[in-house]
Amino acid sequence: MPGETVEASAGSVATRDARTGGGTAWLLGSELLTLFRRRRTWAMLGALALIPILIAVAIIIAGPAPTGRGPAFLSEITNNGLFVGVTAILVAIPLFLPLTIGVVAGDTIAGEASHGTLRYLLIAPAGRIRLLLVKYAGAAAFCVAGTLTVVVVGTLVGWLLFPIGPVTLLSGATVSVGDALVRLLAIAAFVTVSLLGMSAIGLFLSTLTTVPVGAMAATAILAVVSQILDALPQLEWLHPWLFTHYWLGFADLLREPMVWDNFIDNAVLQAGxxxxxxxxxxxxxxxKDVLS
Structure with a gap:
Protein backbone atom coordinates (compact mmCIF):
# COMPACT_ATOMS: atom_id res chain seq x y z
CA MET A 1 0.00 0.00 0.00
CA PRO A 2 1.35 3.51 -0.79
CA GLY A 3 0.53 4.80 2.70
CA GLU A 4 2.36 1.88 4.29
CA THR A 5 5.39 2.54 2.09
CA VAL A 6 5.50 6.16 3.22
CA GLU A 7 5.20 5.15 6.88
CA ALA A 8 7.83 2.42 6.55
CA SER A 9 10.25 4.81 4.89
CA ALA A 10 9.54 7.40 7.57
CA GLY A 11 10.23 4.77 10.19
CA SER A 12 13.57 4.02 8.54
CA VAL A 13 14.37 7.74 8.77
CA ALA A 14 13.81 7.60 12.51
CA THR A 15 15.95 4.47 12.74
CA ARG A 16 18.79 6.06 10.78
CA ASP A 17 18.69 9.22 12.89
CA ALA A 18 18.81 7.22 16.11
CA ARG A 19 21.77 5.19 14.84
CA THR A 20 23.71 8.30 14.01
CA GLY A 21 23.54 9.32 17.66
CA GLY A 22 21.70 12.53 16.90
CA GLY A 23 20.14 12.40 20.36
CA THR A 24 16.64 13.13 21.55
CA ALA A 25 16.25 16.23 19.39
CA TRP A 26 16.97 14.25 16.22
CA LEU A 27 14.65 11.45 17.30
CA LEU A 28 11.88 13.93 18.10
CA GLY A 29 12.39 15.74 14.82
CA SER A 30 12.15 12.45 12.93
CA GLU A 31 9.00 11.52 14.83
CA LEU A 32 7.32 14.83 14.05
CA LEU A 33 8.42 14.59 10.42
CA THR A 34 7.00 11.08 10.22
CA LEU A 35 3.71 12.12 11.82
CA PHE A 36 3.12 15.21 9.72
CA ARG A 37 4.21 13.57 6.44
CA ARG A 38 1.42 11.03 6.68
CA ARG A 39 -1.64 11.56 4.53
CA ARG A 40 -3.71 10.18 7.39
CA THR A 41 -2.58 12.99 9.67
CA TRP A 42 -3.53 15.66 7.17
CA ALA A 43 -6.81 13.90 6.43
CA MET A 44 -7.70 14.05 10.13
CA LEU A 45 -6.69 17.70 10.39
CA GLY A 46 -8.75 18.38 7.28
CA ALA A 47 -11.75 16.67 8.86
CA LEU A 48 -11.36 18.81 11.98
CA ALA A 49 -11.10 21.93 9.81
CA LEU A 50 -14.41 21.00 8.18
CA ILE A 51 -16.27 21.32 11.49
CA PRO A 52 -16.18 25.14 11.74
CA ILE A 53 -16.61 25.45 7.96
CA LEU A 54 -19.78 23.35 8.01
CA ILE A 55 -21.14 25.25 11.00
CA ALA A 56 -20.56 28.61 9.31
CA VAL A 57 -21.96 27.51 5.96
CA ALA A 58 -25.03 26.00 7.65
CA ILE A 59 -25.70 29.30 9.43
CA ILE A 60 -25.32 31.22 6.15
CA ILE A 61 -27.74 28.90 4.32
CA ALA A 62 -30.30 28.17 7.04
CA GLY A 63 -30.09 31.35 9.06
CA PRO A 64 -29.39 31.85 12.76
CA ALA A 65 -30.33 29.14 15.21
CA PRO A 66 -33.11 29.86 17.73
CA THR A 67 -31.80 30.97 21.11
CA GLY A 68 -31.19 28.00 23.37
CA ARG A 69 -31.16 25.46 20.53
CA GLY A 70 -28.03 23.60 19.42
CA PRO A 71 -24.51 23.99 20.84
CA ALA A 72 -23.73 26.92 23.13
CA PHE A 73 -22.93 30.19 21.30
CA LEU A 74 -24.49 28.93 18.04
CA SER A 75 -27.12 31.66 18.07
CA GLU A 76 -24.41 34.32 18.55
CA ILE A 77 -22.49 33.54 15.37
CA THR A 78 -24.47 35.85 13.08
CA ASN A 79 -23.77 38.73 15.47
CA ASN A 80 -20.07 38.00 15.83
CA GLY A 81 -18.05 35.58 13.72
CA LEU A 82 -15.55 34.97 16.52
CA PHE A 83 -18.08 32.60 18.06
CA VAL A 84 -17.59 30.16 15.16
CA GLY A 85 -14.32 28.94 16.69
CA VAL A 86 -15.82 28.53 20.16
CA THR A 87 -18.86 26.66 18.83
CA ALA A 88 -16.67 24.41 16.69
CA ILE A 89 -14.55 23.48 19.71
CA LEU A 90 -17.71 22.58 21.65
CA VAL A 91 -18.81 20.34 18.77
CA ALA A 92 -15.37 18.75 18.30
CA ILE A 93 -14.52 17.92 21.92
CA PRO A 94 -16.98 15.10 22.68
CA LEU A 95 -16.22 12.91 19.66
CA PHE A 96 -14.11 14.25 16.79
CA LEU A 97 -11.01 15.33 18.72
CA PRO A 98 -10.97 12.12 20.83
CA LEU A 99 -11.23 10.01 17.66
CA THR A 100 -8.25 11.70 16.02
CA ILE A 101 -6.18 11.69 19.22
CA GLY A 102 -7.05 8.02 19.69
CA VAL A 103 -5.72 7.23 16.20
CA VAL A 104 -2.43 9.04 16.78
CA ALA A 105 -1.82 7.89 20.36
CA GLY A 106 -2.86 4.32 19.67
CA ASP A 107 -0.46 4.13 16.75
CA THR A 108 2.63 5.33 18.65
CA ILE A 109 4.22 1.97 19.52
CA ALA A 110 1.85 -0.52 17.93
CA GLY A 111 2.27 1.20 14.56
CA GLU A 112 6.04 0.76 14.64
CA ALA A 113 5.60 -2.89 15.62
CA SER A 114 3.09 -3.54 12.83
CA HIS A 115 5.44 -2.02 10.22
CA GLY A 116 8.44 -3.97 11.54
CA THR A 117 10.44 -0.87 12.48
CA LEU A 118 10.18 -1.06 16.28
CA ARG A 119 12.89 -3.70 16.62
CA TYR A 120 15.33 -1.63 14.59
CA LEU A 121 14.59 1.48 16.65
CA LEU A 122 15.44 -0.47 19.79
CA ILE A 123 18.59 -1.95 18.28
CA ALA A 124 19.72 1.60 17.62
CA PRO A 125 20.89 3.54 20.69
CA ALA A 126 17.55 5.25 21.18
CA GLY A 127 16.66 3.69 24.51
CA ARG A 128 13.18 2.44 25.35
CA ILE A 129 12.28 5.20 27.78
CA ARG A 130 13.53 7.92 25.45
CA LEU A 131 11.59 6.36 22.58
CA LEU A 132 8.41 6.39 24.67
CA LEU A 133 8.96 10.04 25.60
CA VAL A 134 9.46 10.99 21.96
CA LYS A 135 6.38 9.05 20.89
CA TYR A 136 4.30 10.77 23.55
CA ALA A 137 5.69 14.16 22.51
CA GLY A 138 4.54 13.42 18.96
CA ALA A 139 1.02 12.60 20.18
CA ALA A 140 1.01 15.78 22.27
CA ALA A 141 2.09 17.78 19.22
CA PHE A 142 -0.92 16.44 17.36
CA CYS A 143 -3.15 17.53 20.27
CA VAL A 144 -1.85 21.06 19.73
CA ALA A 145 -2.26 20.85 15.95
CA GLY A 146 -5.77 19.42 16.12
CA THR A 147 -7.05 21.97 18.60
CA LEU A 148 -5.47 24.92 16.81
CA THR A 149 -6.90 23.71 13.51
CA VAL A 150 -10.44 23.94 14.85
CA VAL A 151 -9.91 27.31 16.57
CA VAL A 152 -7.89 29.00 13.83
CA VAL A 153 -10.05 27.80 10.93
CA GLY A 154 -13.16 28.72 12.90
CA THR A 155 -11.84 32.21 13.56
CA LEU A 156 -10.84 32.76 9.92
CA VAL A 157 -14.13 31.47 8.54
CA GLY A 158 -16.08 33.56 11.04
CA TRP A 159 -14.02 36.61 10.07
CA LEU A 160 -14.77 36.06 6.38
CA LEU A 161 -18.48 35.29 6.58
CA PHE A 162 -19.83 37.24 9.57
CA PRO A 163 -19.41 40.61 11.26
CA ILE A 164 -16.51 40.89 13.68
CA GLY A 165 -16.50 43.20 16.66
CA PRO A 166 -16.21 43.48 20.45
CA VAL A 167 -17.33 40.31 22.23
CA THR A 168 -19.85 40.18 25.05
CA LEU A 169 -18.67 37.65 27.61
CA LEU A 170 -20.70 35.34 29.83
CA SER A 171 -20.24 37.76 32.71
CA GLY A 172 -21.86 40.54 30.66
CA ALA A 173 -18.66 42.53 30.12
CA THR A 174 -17.57 43.49 26.60
CA VAL A 175 -13.98 43.04 25.45
CA SER A 176 -12.10 44.07 22.33
CA VAL A 177 -11.42 41.79 19.38
CA GLY A 178 -7.78 41.49 20.43
CA ASP A 179 -8.77 40.43 23.95
CA ALA A 180 -11.24 37.93 22.50
CA LEU A 181 -8.53 36.39 20.30
CA VAL A 182 -6.29 35.94 23.34
CA ARG A 183 -9.16 34.17 25.09
CA LEU A 184 -9.60 31.89 22.07
CA LEU A 185 -5.94 30.91 22.34
CA ALA A 186 -6.45 30.28 26.06
CA ILE A 187 -9.38 28.00 25.19
CA ALA A 188 -7.17 26.16 22.69
CA ALA A 189 -4.56 25.71 25.43
CA PHE A 190 -7.24 24.43 27.82
CA VAL A 191 -8.48 21.86 25.30
CA THR A 192 -4.94 20.77 24.43
CA VAL A 193 -4.17 20.15 28.10
CA SER A 194 -7.46 18.25 28.39
CA LEU A 195 -6.31 15.76 25.74
CA LEU A 196 -2.89 15.00 27.24
CA GLY A 197 -4.23 12.44 29.71
CA MET A 198 -6.01 10.61 26.92
CA SER A 199 -2.78 10.59 24.91
CA ALA A 200 -1.00 8.90 27.82
CA ILE A 201 -3.72 6.26 27.96
CA GLY A 202 -3.35 5.67 24.23
CA LEU A 203 0.42 5.36 24.57
CA PHE A 204 0.02 2.70 27.25
CA LEU A 205 -2.55 0.76 25.23
CA SER A 206 -0.24 0.96 22.23
CA THR A 207 2.46 -0.91 24.18
CA LEU A 208 0.06 -3.80 24.81
CA THR A 209 -0.47 -4.83 21.19
CA THR A 210 1.05 -5.00 17.74
CA VAL A 211 -2.31 -4.19 16.14
CA PRO A 212 -2.65 -0.38 15.96
CA VAL A 213 -6.38 -0.45 15.22
CA GLY A 214 -7.03 -2.20 18.52
CA ALA A 215 -5.19 0.45 20.54
CA MET A 216 -6.82 3.25 18.53
CA ALA A 217 -10.33 1.88 19.07
CA ALA A 218 -9.77 1.16 22.76
CA THR A 219 -8.50 4.69 23.39
CA ALA A 220 -11.47 6.30 21.64
CA ILE A 221 -13.94 3.98 23.37
CA LEU A 222 -12.51 4.84 26.79
CA ALA A 223 -13.10 8.53 26.04
CA VAL A 224 -16.73 7.82 25.21
CA VAL A 225 -17.20 5.64 28.29
CA SER A 226 -15.64 8.31 30.51
CA GLN A 227 -18.04 10.94 29.15
CA ILE A 228 -21.03 8.64 29.72
CA LEU A 229 -19.97 8.02 33.32
CA ASP A 230 -19.48 11.75 33.79
CA ALA A 231 -23.09 12.33 32.73
CA LEU A 232 -24.55 9.99 35.36
CA PRO A 233 -25.50 11.87 38.56
CA GLN A 234 -25.38 8.61 40.52
CA LEU A 235 -21.61 8.55 40.01
CA GLU A 236 -20.96 12.13 41.07
CA TRP A 237 -18.24 10.96 43.47
CA LEU A 238 -16.33 9.55 40.50
CA HIS A 239 -16.64 12.57 38.19
CA PRO A 240 -13.60 14.58 39.41
CA TRP A 241 -11.38 11.56 38.68
CA LEU A 242 -12.50 11.04 35.08
CA PHE A 243 -10.06 12.36 32.48
CA THR A 244 -12.92 13.87 30.47
CA HIS A 245 -14.49 15.70 33.43
CA TYR A 246 -13.09 19.16 32.64
CA TRP A 247 -13.18 18.93 28.84
CA LEU A 248 -15.97 21.51 28.61
CA GLY A 249 -14.82 23.56 31.58
CA PHE A 250 -13.33 26.48 29.66
CA ALA A 251 -16.41 28.70 30.09
CA ASP A 252 -14.63 30.58 32.89
CA LEU A 253 -12.15 31.86 30.30
CA LEU A 254 -15.07 33.77 28.77
CA ARG A 255 -15.68 35.80 31.91
CA GLU A 256 -14.21 39.07 33.11
CA PRO A 257 -11.88 38.64 34.84
CA MET A 258 -10.85 35.20 33.61
CA VAL A 259 -11.10 32.48 36.25
CA TRP A 260 -8.33 29.90 36.07
CA ASP A 261 -9.56 27.40 38.69
CA ASN A 262 -10.86 24.87 36.14
CA PHE A 263 -7.72 25.26 34.04
CA ILE A 264 -5.52 24.43 37.03
CA ASP A 265 -7.71 21.55 38.24
CA ASN A 266 -7.77 20.15 34.71
CA ALA A 267 -3.99 20.41 34.37
CA VAL A 268 -3.47 18.60 37.69
CA LEU A 269 -5.89 15.84 36.67
CA GLN A 270 -4.25 15.34 33.28
CA ALA A 271 -0.81 15.34 34.90
CA GLY A 272 -2.01 12.56 37.19
CA LYS A 288 8.23 -6.34 26.48
CA ASP A 289 9.78 -8.80 24.06
CA VAL A 290 9.92 -7.02 20.72
CA LEU A 291 9.80 -9.47 17.85
CA SER A 292 8.79 -7.14 15.01
Missing part, protein backbone atom coordinates in the same frame (compact mmCIF):
# COMPACT_ATOMS: atom_id res chain seq x y z
CA UNK A 273 -3.14 10.48 34.21
CA UNK A 274 0.15 11.20 32.47
CA UNK A 275 2.16 10.01 35.48
CA UNK A 276 0.08 6.87 36.06
CA UNK A 277 -0.30 5.70 32.48
CA UNK A 278 3.18 6.91 31.55
CA UNK A 279 4.58 4.72 34.34
CA UNK A 280 2.43 1.79 33.16
CA UNK A 281 3.67 2.29 29.61
CA UNK A 282 7.30 2.38 30.75
CA UNK A 283 6.83 -0.71 32.92
CA UNK A 284 5.22 -2.61 30.09
CA UNK A 285 7.64 -1.47 27.39
CA UNK A 286 10.79 -2.18 29.42
CA UNK A 287 9.75 -5.79 29.92
Missing amino acids: YLVVFGALAIGRFLT
Whole structure:
Protein backbone atom coordinates (compact mmCIF):
# COMPACT_ATOMS: atom_id res chain seq x y z
CA MET A 1 0.00 0.00 0.00
CA PRO A 2 1.35 3.51 -0.79
CA GLY A 3 0.53 4.80 2.70
CA GLU A 4 2.36 1.88 4.29
CA THR A 5 5.39 2.54 2.09
CA VAL A 6 5.50 6.16 3.22
CA GLU A 7 5.20 5.15 6.88
CA ALA A 8 7.83 2.42 6.55
CA SER A 9 10.25 4.81 4.89
CA ALA A 10 9.54 7.40 7.57
CA GLY A 11 10.23 4.77 10.19
CA SER A 12 13.57 4.02 8.54
CA VAL A 13 14.37 7.74 8.77
CA ALA A 14 13.81 7.60 12.51
CA THR A 15 15.95 4.47 12.74
CA ARG A 16 18.79 6.06 10.78
CA ASP A 17 18.69 9.22 12.89
CA ALA A 18 18.81 7.22 16.11
CA ARG A 19 21.77 5.19 14.84
CA THR A 20 23.71 8.30 14.01
CA GLY A 21 23.54 9.32 17.66
CA GLY A 22 21.70 12.53 16.90
CA GLY A 23 20.14 12.40 20.36
CA THR A 24 16.64 13.13 21.55
CA ALA A 25 16.25 16.23 19.39
CA TRP A 26 16.97 14.25 16.22
CA LEU A 27 14.65 11.45 17.30
CA LEU A 28 11.88 13.93 18.10
CA GLY A 29 12.39 15.74 14.82
CA SER A 30 12.15 12.45 12.93
CA GLU A 31 9.00 11.52 14.83
CA LEU A 32 7.32 14.83 14.05
CA LEU A 33 8.42 14.59 10.42
CA THR A 34 7.00 11.08 10.22
CA LEU A 35 3.71 12.12 11.82
CA PHE A 36 3.12 15.21 9.72
CA ARG A 37 4.21 13.57 6.44
CA ARG A 38 1.42 11.03 6.68
CA ARG A 39 -1.64 11.56 4.53
CA ARG A 40 -3.71 10.18 7.39
CA THR A 41 -2.58 12.99 9.67
CA TRP A 42 -3.53 15.66 7.17
CA ALA A 43 -6.81 13.90 6.43
CA MET A 44 -7.70 14.05 10.13
CA LEU A 45 -6.69 17.70 10.39
CA GLY A 46 -8.75 18.38 7.28
CA ALA A 47 -11.75 16.67 8.86
CA LEU A 48 -11.36 18.81 11.98
CA ALA A 49 -11.10 21.93 9.81
CA LEU A 50 -14.41 21.00 8.18
CA ILE A 51 -16.27 21.32 11.49
CA PRO A 52 -16.18 25.14 11.74
CA ILE A 53 -16.61 25.45 7.96
CA LEU A 54 -19.78 23.35 8.01
CA ILE A 55 -21.14 25.25 11.00
CA ALA A 56 -20.56 28.61 9.31
CA VAL A 57 -21.96 27.51 5.96
CA ALA A 58 -25.03 26.00 7.65
CA ILE A 59 -25.70 29.30 9.43
CA ILE A 60 -25.32 31.22 6.15
CA ILE A 61 -27.74 28.90 4.32
CA ALA A 62 -30.30 28.17 7.04
CA GLY A 63 -30.09 31.35 9.06
CA PRO A 64 -29.39 31.85 12.76
CA ALA A 65 -30.33 29.14 15.21
CA PRO A 66 -33.11 29.86 17.73
CA THR A 67 -31.80 30.97 21.11
CA GLY A 68 -31.19 28.00 23.37
CA ARG A 69 -31.16 25.46 20.53
CA GLY A 70 -28.03 23.60 19.42
CA PRO A 71 -24.51 23.99 20.84
CA ALA A 72 -23.73 26.92 23.13
CA PHE A 73 -22.93 30.19 21.30
CA LEU A 74 -24.49 28.93 18.04
CA SER A 75 -27.12 31.66 18.07
CA GLU A 76 -24.41 34.32 18.55
CA ILE A 77 -22.49 33.54 15.37
CA THR A 78 -24.47 35.85 13.08
CA ASN A 79 -23.77 38.73 15.47
CA ASN A 80 -20.07 38.00 15.83
CA GLY A 81 -18.05 35.58 13.72
CA LEU A 82 -15.55 34.97 16.52
CA PHE A 83 -18.08 32.60 18.06
CA VAL A 84 -17.59 30.16 15.16
CA GLY A 85 -14.32 28.94 16.69
CA VAL A 86 -15.82 28.53 20.16
CA THR A 87 -18.86 26.66 18.83
CA ALA A 88 -16.67 24.41 16.69
CA ILE A 89 -14.55 23.48 19.71
CA LEU A 90 -17.71 22.58 21.65
CA VAL A 91 -18.81 20.34 18.77
CA ALA A 92 -15.37 18.75 18.30
CA ILE A 93 -14.52 17.92 21.92
CA PRO A 94 -16.98 15.10 22.68
CA LEU A 95 -16.22 12.91 19.66
CA PHE A 96 -14.11 14.25 16.79
CA LEU A 97 -11.01 15.33 18.72
CA PRO A 98 -10.97 12.12 20.83
CA LEU A 99 -11.23 10.01 17.66
CA THR A 100 -8.25 11.70 16.02
CA ILE A 101 -6.18 11.69 19.22
CA GLY A 102 -7.05 8.02 19.69
CA VAL A 103 -5.72 7.23 16.20
CA VAL A 104 -2.43 9.04 16.78
CA ALA A 105 -1.82 7.89 20.36
CA GLY A 106 -2.86 4.32 19.67
CA ASP A 107 -0.46 4.13 16.75
CA THR A 108 2.63 5.33 18.65
CA ILE A 109 4.22 1.97 19.52
CA ALA A 110 1.85 -0.52 17.93
CA GLY A 111 2.27 1.20 14.56
CA GLU A 112 6.04 0.76 14.64
CA ALA A 113 5.60 -2.89 15.62
CA SER A 114 3.09 -3.54 12.83
CA HIS A 115 5.44 -2.02 10.22
CA GLY A 116 8.44 -3.97 11.54
CA THR A 117 10.44 -0.87 12.48
CA LEU A 118 10.18 -1.06 16.28
CA ARG A 119 12.89 -3.70 16.62
CA TYR A 120 15.33 -1.63 14.59
CA LEU A 121 14.59 1.48 16.65
CA LEU A 122 15.44 -0.47 19.79
CA ILE A 123 18.59 -1.95 18.28
CA ALA A 124 19.72 1.60 17.62
CA PRO A 125 20.89 3.54 20.69
CA ALA A 126 17.55 5.25 21.18
CA GLY A 127 16.66 3.69 24.51
CA ARG A 128 13.18 2.44 25.35
CA ILE A 129 12.28 5.20 27.78
CA ARG A 130 13.53 7.92 25.45
CA LEU A 131 11.59 6.36 22.58
CA LEU A 132 8.41 6.39 24.67
CA LEU A 133 8.96 10.04 25.60
CA VAL A 134 9.46 10.99 21.96
CA LYS A 135 6.38 9.05 20.89
CA TYR A 136 4.30 10.77 23.55
CA ALA A 137 5.69 14.16 22.51
CA GLY A 138 4.54 13.42 18.96
CA ALA A 139 1.02 12.60 20.18
CA ALA A 140 1.01 15.78 22.27
CA ALA A 141 2.09 17.78 19.22
CA PHE A 142 -0.92 16.44 17.36
CA CYS A 143 -3.15 17.53 20.27
CA VAL A 144 -1.85 21.06 19.73
CA ALA A 145 -2.26 20.85 15.95
CA GLY A 146 -5.77 19.42 16.12
CA THR A 147 -7.05 21.97 18.60
CA LEU A 148 -5.47 24.92 16.81
CA THR A 149 -6.90 23.71 13.51
CA VAL A 150 -10.44 23.94 14.85
CA VAL A 151 -9.91 27.31 16.57
CA VAL A 152 -7.89 29.00 13.83
CA VAL A 153 -10.05 27.80 10.93
CA GLY A 154 -13.16 28.72 12.90
CA THR A 155 -11.84 32.21 13.56
CA LEU A 156 -10.84 32.76 9.92
CA VAL A 157 -14.13 31.47 8.54
CA GLY A 158 -16.08 33.56 11.04
CA TRP A 159 -14.02 36.61 10.07
CA LEU A 160 -14.77 36.06 6.38
CA LEU A 161 -18.48 35.29 6.58
CA PHE A 162 -19.83 37.24 9.57
CA PRO A 163 -19.41 40.61 11.26
CA ILE A 164 -16.51 40.89 13.68
CA GLY A 165 -16.50 43.20 16.66
CA PRO A 166 -16.21 43.48 20.45
CA VAL A 167 -17.33 40.31 22.23
CA THR A 168 -19.85 40.18 25.05
CA LEU A 169 -18.67 37.65 27.61
CA LEU A 170 -20.70 35.34 29.83
CA SER A 171 -20.24 37.76 32.71
CA GLY A 172 -21.86 40.54 30.66
CA ALA A 173 -18.66 42.53 30.12
CA THR A 174 -17.57 43.49 26.60
CA VAL A 175 -13.98 43.04 25.45
CA SER A 176 -12.10 44.07 22.33
CA VAL A 177 -11.42 41.79 19.38
CA GLY A 178 -7.78 41.49 20.43
CA ASP A 179 -8.77 40.43 23.95
CA ALA A 180 -11.24 37.93 22.50
CA LEU A 181 -8.53 36.39 20.30
CA VAL A 182 -6.29 35.94 23.34
CA ARG A 183 -9.16 34.17 25.09
CA LEU A 184 -9.60 31.89 22.07
CA LEU A 185 -5.94 30.91 22.34
CA ALA A 186 -6.45 30.28 26.06
CA ILE A 187 -9.38 28.00 25.19
CA ALA A 188 -7.17 26.16 22.69
CA ALA A 189 -4.56 25.71 25.43
CA PHE A 190 -7.24 24.43 27.82
CA VAL A 191 -8.48 21.86 25.30
CA THR A 192 -4.94 20.77 24.43
CA VAL A 193 -4.17 20.15 28.10
CA SER A 194 -7.46 18.25 28.39
CA LEU A 195 -6.31 15.76 25.74
CA LEU A 196 -2.89 15.00 27.24
CA GLY A 197 -4.23 12.44 29.71
CA MET A 198 -6.01 10.61 26.92
CA SER A 199 -2.78 10.59 24.91
CA ALA A 200 -1.00 8.90 27.82
CA ILE A 201 -3.72 6.26 27.96
CA GLY A 202 -3.35 5.67 24.23
CA LEU A 203 0.42 5.36 24.57
CA PHE A 204 0.02 2.70 27.25
CA LEU A 205 -2.55 0.76 25.23
CA SER A 206 -0.24 0.96 22.23
CA THR A 207 2.46 -0.91 24.18
CA LEU A 208 0.06 -3.80 24.81
CA THR A 209 -0.47 -4.83 21.19
CA THR A 210 1.05 -5.00 17.74
CA VAL A 211 -2.31 -4.19 16.14
CA PRO A 212 -2.65 -0.38 15.96
CA VAL A 213 -6.38 -0.45 15.22
CA GLY A 214 -7.03 -2.20 18.52
CA ALA A 215 -5.19 0.45 20.54
CA MET A 216 -6.82 3.25 18.53
CA ALA A 217 -10.33 1.88 19.07
CA ALA A 218 -9.77 1.16 22.76
CA THR A 219 -8.50 4.69 23.39
CA ALA A 220 -11.47 6.30 21.64
CA ILE A 221 -13.94 3.98 23.37
CA LEU A 222 -12.51 4.84 26.79
CA ALA A 223 -13.10 8.53 26.04
CA VAL A 224 -16.73 7.82 25.21
CA VAL A 225 -17.20 5.64 28.29
CA SER A 226 -15.64 8.31 30.51
CA GLN A 227 -18.04 10.94 29.15
CA ILE A 228 -21.03 8.64 29.72
CA LEU A 229 -19.97 8.02 33.32
CA ASP A 230 -19.48 11.75 33.79
CA ALA A 231 -23.09 12.33 32.73
CA LEU A 232 -24.55 9.99 35.36
CA PRO A 233 -25.50 11.87 38.56
CA GLN A 234 -25.38 8.61 40.52
CA LEU A 235 -21.61 8.55 40.01
CA GLU A 236 -20.96 12.13 41.07
CA TRP A 237 -18.24 10.96 43.47
CA LEU A 238 -16.33 9.55 40.50
CA HIS A 239 -16.64 12.57 38.19
CA PRO A 240 -13.60 14.58 39.41
CA TRP A 241 -11.38 11.56 38.68
CA LEU A 242 -12.50 11.04 35.08
CA PHE A 243 -10.06 12.36 32.48
CA THR A 244 -12.92 13.87 30.47
CA HIS A 245 -14.49 15.70 33.43
CA TYR A 246 -13.09 19.16 32.64
CA TRP A 247 -13.18 18.93 28.84
CA LEU A 248 -15.97 21.51 28.61
CA GLY A 249 -14.82 23.56 31.58
CA PHE A 250 -13.33 26.48 29.66
CA ALA A 251 -16.41 28.70 30.09
CA ASP A 252 -14.63 30.58 32.89
CA LEU A 253 -12.15 31.86 30.30
CA LEU A 254 -15.07 33.77 28.77
CA ARG A 255 -15.68 35.80 31.91
CA GLU A 256 -14.21 39.07 33.11
CA PRO A 257 -11.88 38.64 34.84
CA MET A 258 -10.85 35.20 33.61
CA VAL A 259 -11.10 32.48 36.25
CA TRP A 260 -8.33 29.90 36.07
CA ASP A 261 -9.56 27.40 38.69
CA ASN A 262 -10.86 24.87 36.14
CA PHE A 263 -7.72 25.26 34.04
CA ILE A 264 -5.52 24.43 37.03
CA ASP A 265 -7.71 21.55 38.24
CA ASN A 266 -7.77 20.15 34.71
CA ALA A 267 -3.99 20.41 34.37
CA VAL A 268 -3.47 18.60 37.69
CA LEU A 269 -5.89 15.84 36.67
CA GLN A 270 -4.25 15.34 33.28
CA ALA A 271 -0.81 15.34 34.90
CA GLY A 272 -2.01 12.56 37.19
CA TYR A 273 -3.14 10.48 34.21
CA LEU A 274 0.15 11.20 32.47
CA VAL A 275 2.16 10.01 35.48
CA VAL A 276 0.08 6.87 36.06
CA PHE A 277 -0.30 5.70 32.48
CA GLY A 278 3.18 6.91 31.55
CA ALA A 279 4.58 4.72 34.34
CA LEU A 280 2.43 1.79 33.16
CA ALA A 281 3.67 2.29 29.61
CA ILE A 282 7.30 2.38 30.75
CA GLY A 283 6.83 -0.71 32.92
CA ARG A 284 5.22 -2.61 30.09
CA PHE A 285 7.64 -1.47 27.39
CA LEU A 286 10.79 -2.18 29.42
CA THR A 287 9.75 -5.79 29.92
CA LYS A 288 8.23 -6.34 26.48
CA ASP A 289 9.78 -8.80 24.06
CA VAL A 290 9.92 -7.02 20.72
CA LEU A 291 9.80 -9.47 17.85
CA SER A 292 8.79 -7.14 15.01
